[in-house]
Amino acid sequence: MENLRPFKTPKISAIITCHNLGKYLMECTNSILNQKYKNFEIIVVDDCSTDNTKEVLNSLPEQIKKISLKENMGQFGAFLEGLKIADGEFVSLIDADDVLLPDYFSTHIDVHMKVQVAFSSSNQIEIDENSTLLGFNLFKGNKYDDKIKSLDEIFNLSRLNENYTVNVLNIKKCPFGSWNWNPTTSAVMRKSAAEILLKYDTPQDWMKGADKILFSFLHLIGGSATISAPLYAYRRHNTNISQTNPVIGDFRYLKPYTIKLYVGYNKRIRGDVLKFIFKNYPYFKEKFNPLNVRKMIFRIIFSFDRNTIKRIIKSFFVR
Numbered sequence: 001m002e003n004l005r006p007f008k009t010p011k012i013s014a015i016i017t018c019h020n021l022g023k024y025l026m027e028c029t030n031s032i033l034n035q036k037y038k039n040f041e042i043i044v045v046d047d048c049s050t051d052n053t054k055e056v057l058n059s060l061p062e063q064i065k066k067i068s069l070k071e072n073m074g075q076f077g078a079f080l081e082g083l084k085i086a087d088g089e090f091v092s093l094i095d096a097d098d099v100l101l102p103d104y105f106s107t108h109i110d111v112h113m114k115v116q117v118a119f120s121s122s123n124q125i126e127i128d129e130n131s132t133l134l135g136f137n138l139f140k141g142n143k144y145d146d147k148i149k150s151l152d153e154i155f156n157l158s159r160l161n162e163n164y165t166v167n168v169l170n171i172k173k174c175p176f177g178s179w180n181w182n183p184t185t186s187a188v189m190r191k192s193a194a195e196i197l198l199k200y201d202t203p204q205d206w207m208k209g210a211d212k213i214l215f216s217f218l219h220l221i222g223g224s225a226t227i228s229a230p231l232y233a234y235r236r237h238n239t240n241i242s243q244t245n246p247v248i249g250d251f252r253y254l255k256p257y258t259i260k261l262y263v264g265y266n267k268r269i270r271g272d273v274l275k276f277i278f279k280n281y282p283y284f285k286e287k288f289n290p291l292n293v294r295k296m297i298f299r300i301i302f303s304f305d306r307n308t309i310k311r312i313i314k315s316f317f318v319r
Contacts, residue, residue: 008039009037009039009109010039010088010089010090010109010112011039011040011041011087011088011089011090012037012039012040012041012088012089012090012091012092012105012108012109012188013040013041013043013082013083013086013087013088013090013091013092013191014032014040014041014042014043014091014092014094015043015045015079015082015083015086015091015092015093015094016028016029016032016042016043016044016045016082016094016095016096017045017047017075017078017079017082017093017094017095017096017210018044018045018046018047018049018053018096019046019047019048019049019072019075019078019096020049020050020051020053021049021051021053021095021096021097022049022051022052022053022054022055022056022096023051023052024096024097024098024235025044025053025056025057025096026056026059026060027099027131028094028095028096028097028098028099028100029042029044029060029064031099031100031101032094032100033061034102035100035102035103035104035105035106036102036103036105036106037103037105037106037109040088040105041063041065041086041087041088042063042064042065043064043065043066043067043082043085043086044057044060044064044065044066044067044096045067045069045078045079045081045082046066046067046068046069047069047072047073047074047075047077047078048069048070048071048072048073054068065085067081067082067085069081072207073203073204073207074203074204074206074207074208074210075093075095075184075207075208075210076203076206076207076209076210076213076214077203077204077206077207079093079210079214080197080198080200080203083191083194083195083197083198084198086191088191089190089191089192090108090109090112090188090189090190090191091188091189091191091194092108092185092187092188092189093184093185093187093189093210093211093214094184094185095183095184095185095234095235097235097237098184098185098232098233098234098235099127099131099232099233099235100185100231100232100233101125101230101231101232101233103229103231104122104231104232105188107122107164107227107229107231108120108122108188108227108231109188111166111225111227112188112190114166115166115168115225116222116223117168117169117190117222117223117224117225118189118190118193118194118218118219118221118222118223118224119187119188119189119190119193119194119215119218119219119222119224119225120166120187120188120224120225120226120227121181121182121186121187121215121224121225121226121227122182122186122187122226122227122229122230122231122232123136123137123182123186123226123227123228123229123230123231124136124137124182124183124185124186124230124231124232124233124234125137125230125232125233125234126233126234126235126236127233127234127235127236128235128236128237129235129236129237131233131235133233134236136230137182137234164227164228164229165227165228166225166226166227166228167225167226167228168223168224168225169219169223169224169225169226170223171219171220171223171299174219174224175299175303176216176219176220176269176270176273176299176300176303177216177266177269177270177300177303178303179212179215180219180224180226181211181215181224181226182234183211183234184210184211184214185232185234186231186232187211187214187215189214189218190222193218193221193222194214194218196217196221196287197213197214197217199276199280199283200213200276201279205272206272209265212265212269213269213272213273216269216273217273217276220273220296220299220300221288221296270300270301270303273300274297274300274301277293277296277297281293284296
């Protein structure tokens with residue numbers, strides 16, 4: 001009797017986008033190379049950096065794929081360029097200034113093998129420019145108070161991740177355009193879902209806010225899941241988009257420029273995705289069937305919830 005061939009584990013393509021973040025790129029790359037889950041590839045996309053990114057790229061191992069863009073495309077456009085050459089069944093968009101914890105890939109893959117969603121998003125810890133731990137940014141309802149018994153256990157992140165929980169979100173529970181996840185690096189996406197966005201021919205419209213367009217669209221077509229475990233470190237520094245009050249680091253105290261960006265994302269997201277669907281309507285009908293495409297369109301149009309309305313009202317007071 002012929003021996004059965006063992007199943008293959010799915011491959012993850014980690015796409016690092018870098019624009020003038022060369023001083024963090026090596027630490028980010030090393031955190032991926034040190035993952036417990038070994039079936040992955042790394043793709044680094046240099047989005048027209050003017051710092052030392054090129055020198056760092058040249059020092060990276062040969063097996064890492066490298067792309068140098070000729071014009072600044074923004075994170076969304078840079079991600080799509082990396083996606084074009086990705087070999088994995090799953091993909092992750094990694095900010096070059098962030099750091100993955102060792103069980104990032106293994107936990108995300110474990111979740112995807114158990115639930116059928118377009119992407120999963122994990123909790124995060126927050127670090128500063130020198131990689132000093134600043135605190136945790138957890139999803140609502142996910143608390144570790146019952147697990148942490150001493151100060152030492154706060155820094156034992158592997159222990160905190162032992163018994164994580166998963167919350168599956170659907171488009172009814174979390175309407176299109178709402179925000180229910182952590183930023184970019186938090187997510188691992190099914191490539192079959194993400195590659196639909198390769199048909200988005202104006203990625204420069206989202207020079208910033210790549211996670212807003214990515215996560216909103218993927219949640220629309222396939223739902224999402226949140227993971228209670230903090231699986232990566234989000235780095236706060238004076239040039240990233242989520243700049244907050246430097247004293248307490250609270251999102252309630254976002255700077256006016258950042259508030260304007262976030263409000264703008266919420267005002268644009270519905271029109272931009274509707275335009276994307278209608279522009280590629282024959283493709284969407286073949287991909288999802290006409291009934292499901294109509295459902296998508298109605299879910300976008302009638303997706304306003306209380307938080308979205310609050311943000312729209314808030315936009316009139318931001319100058």
